Amino acid sequence: MTKVEDAKTNWTICGECQGRGKKSRRLTNKMRLRYQAALDQFEKTKEGTMPVRPRGRLYSCLNCRGSGLLRSVDRPIADKENYPHIAIVGGGVGGVALAVACLHRGIPFTLYEYDSHFYARSQGYGLTLQQASKAIEGFGVCSLKEGVISTRHIVHTTEGKVIGEWGLRKWTQSGIKTAPKRSNVHIARQSLRLALLEQLGGHDAVQWGHQFVDFKESEDEGIVLSFKVGGEMKSAKADLLVGADGIRSSVRRILIGEDITPLRYLGCIVILGICPLCTLEDLNSSLLDSATVFQTANGNERIYMMPYTSDSVMWQLSFPMPEQEAKALSARGTQALKEEACRRTQWHDPIPQVIAATPEAKISGYPVYDREILESELLKKSGQVTLIGDAAHPMSPFKGQGANQALLDALALARGILKGCQSSPWRKIGVRESVLTEFESEMLERSAIKVKDSADAAQFLHSKIVLHEGDQPRGRCLKGECPTDEIEFR
Template sequence: MKQVDIDKTSWTTCPDCHGLGKKSQRLRKKARLHYQYQLEQFKNSNGEGKAPLPPKKQFKTCSSCSGSGLIPSEHFPSPDKATYPHVAIIGAGIGGVALAVTCLHRGIPFTLYERDQNFNSRSQGYGLTLQQASKVIKGFGLVSLGEGVTSTRHIVHTTEGEVIGEWGMRKWVHSDTESSSKRTNIHIARQSLRLALLEQLGGNGAVQWNHQLLDFNVEDDKRIKLNFQVDGKIKSEKADLVIGADGIRSSVRQLLLGEDVAPLRYLGCIVILGICPLKNLNHIESPLLDSATVFQTANGNERIYMMPYSEDAIMWQLSFPISKNEAKALSNKGTTALKKEACKRTQWHAPIPQILEATDAKQISGYPVYDRELLTLEQLDNAGPITLLGDAAHPMSPFKGQGANQALLDALALARGISKGCRPSSSWRDIGLRKSVLTSFESEMLKRSAKKVKDSAAAAEFLHTETILFKGDEPRGGCLKRLNE
């Protein structure tokens, strides 16, 4: 695989903001006096009514690191084993590698375990759209994403090719300014982003490959003993904190909570994915193949979504309602059957049939779509020094493009929480990591991701109904909200 072109500089946390990317400001005099006045009124009323809430602190972007929380370092970071807990990260997908990177920058000792044999064990994978995460990508030390592609136009069609919705910079802004590019989405292959993050760690050697987690238990000294299967043998390791970043069918989650707590929930549809090189489409002239346009076409049942995968490839995602048993059966038939089904269902306007026909079956995959009911803080109260992030904590349908974004935000938030909650002046060894770090992290994570899980589940339904055919120059989710008002 081609290496992602990123800056080779090592990074460390910004001393001015302690790696948070922002600094608190003093309360304005007006806000402070107003609160004091309300508090005095409350006291004079003999406690009647509700006590006024103290004004929230205001934050500003740290000028020293431009909000990334990082500054360049001449030396590769070394772990501070005396200060911080040793973190065992289970799963070297996007979320797990991102957490490892943010721990590295902060001197938090970690070991990253992955059940795959090596980096290339996984298929080429799908493309990601970085939305909120694109604003904080520098917080992972990624100065640039060499294989990232920016889209500036999004179009919705009927199956006959009629445009029923269009938005994006090329519609609303008629200039190629730097400010406009900041408001666009970045599309990148999943493996390319994963590789860019791994390079921050120094390469594939930073991962303990071929480690299948079997079980773990908290011992008397509060440390966690983990047992792995490695080449048919049992290998034991110890850590102070275990993070399950091992996906929707997380082993850590299963061992921690069991399958009865928020089991997999089928969302009533299947997704078939394909990646087509543009060179396979040289004979087709279409403005939709300019590597800067995202488009989708639907008929109220089937829906196909196409986006740039890289500068020289396009990714497509076909979805349609189907029973769970039928979805499993179709997925199990393999790539050739998936391609045949996709082509049969999309004899629509050009260049859709041509793209699907030109896609090699080896670059096609398909799976039933699941999520889980969101966890609660109460369900994690007794988890001790163990937590989850990304799809292990809050899996969601792919239709809002939020899975990887939320995993990246989770990773950054957790590393910052460890750095803040386990400073030398803290007593994390005495009061425990749950109280010092995890409860606060989980509260923020679950609150932030709740709407994404809900909206993604709703999208799995309305994108396959006539709602998507609503005429309007806005994302289909916006149309749904207006129709329900």
């Protein structure tokens, strides 16, 4: 796919790979014969387990260059006869991404959001796209004009001593031939959200001001959703409900209950800030070159600073604190959060200067939570309802995986609906059997390790482990690994 900035381009799925971006090679004669021999032996003896038919190796579709999409003259028309109507609750990154993926496949949907408009809440923190930096093309977003690519990551002690460095610049300088070619893209959450909204045709594609209240399943009417809109109750119908409404998901609460998988406090608080570089004109630091990510730690406090835009940086200060104290500090507001951040980070340049220059309006703070990994059994009885993103698998911000996993969830679900509803009588057997069971199994398996690693990071990034000297991410230091085939800038 040619990388051009064209938000008005129409897309449709690639016919050769059916929008999956990958194709399967045919099995070799040797593989087929081996499988048939094993199957014949099993049927003859009835011993052991039945052999599983092997699958051909997947490779990127050349027709769409792995995106699953092709340019189209016309905008796809929703196929209401052959696909279920999807009600998406939550207009964040995951919910909008799912709507975009459905649009490209002609899957009918309605996207509901609690906020009254796009700018109703401050959602200014930055995201690091890792696996999803390639998957973003699967949403028809060819380039992120607001995205910034980092090429260096440095770890310091509070005195400024470098105890770890990695990234494309170091690998290039070192002449390492096996260095990975992938790179991380840093982007403001709202910029990514807006790029996805543009695929839908703009803000009018969202049903703003819809506070989700409840849902009921009916054999005759599918799912009936209840919303509070402008102080009045309104209802809507759908064939499938997807909760994309975040860590405190109302859909999840009604579906599973809060007591079964309650919020789990991870023992620390995060303070975030966004600082314009223009306020630091008298400060000359190579760490503020808009292509460097760095972190500084002392075994208790830890700050992580990354490019936010080409002319600003975002910092994330975190440290252990009892839950009630963390809640109280967060509730005291931006001035108290900034004072606390300044008090704790009288470290090497440019950290004190950046925090001091950060406007209070650009500062926020909150205790860090996740939930226990969701068991698929809890969803199997949920009928035509499922969850994606933080509603399904919330995690700490310390591995930078929340948005990445939400994007992957959205693309996987849309692809699953296309495939599952084409190959089965979904109206008769239900969307769960046709799509959801397989989707949820893959989603939960993929995200489980991210949830665990993110929870572990909340502990070791605020311990002496983070001060281990080595040119690798701190989590790899913990595991005694130093891979060159994966970039992990946390």
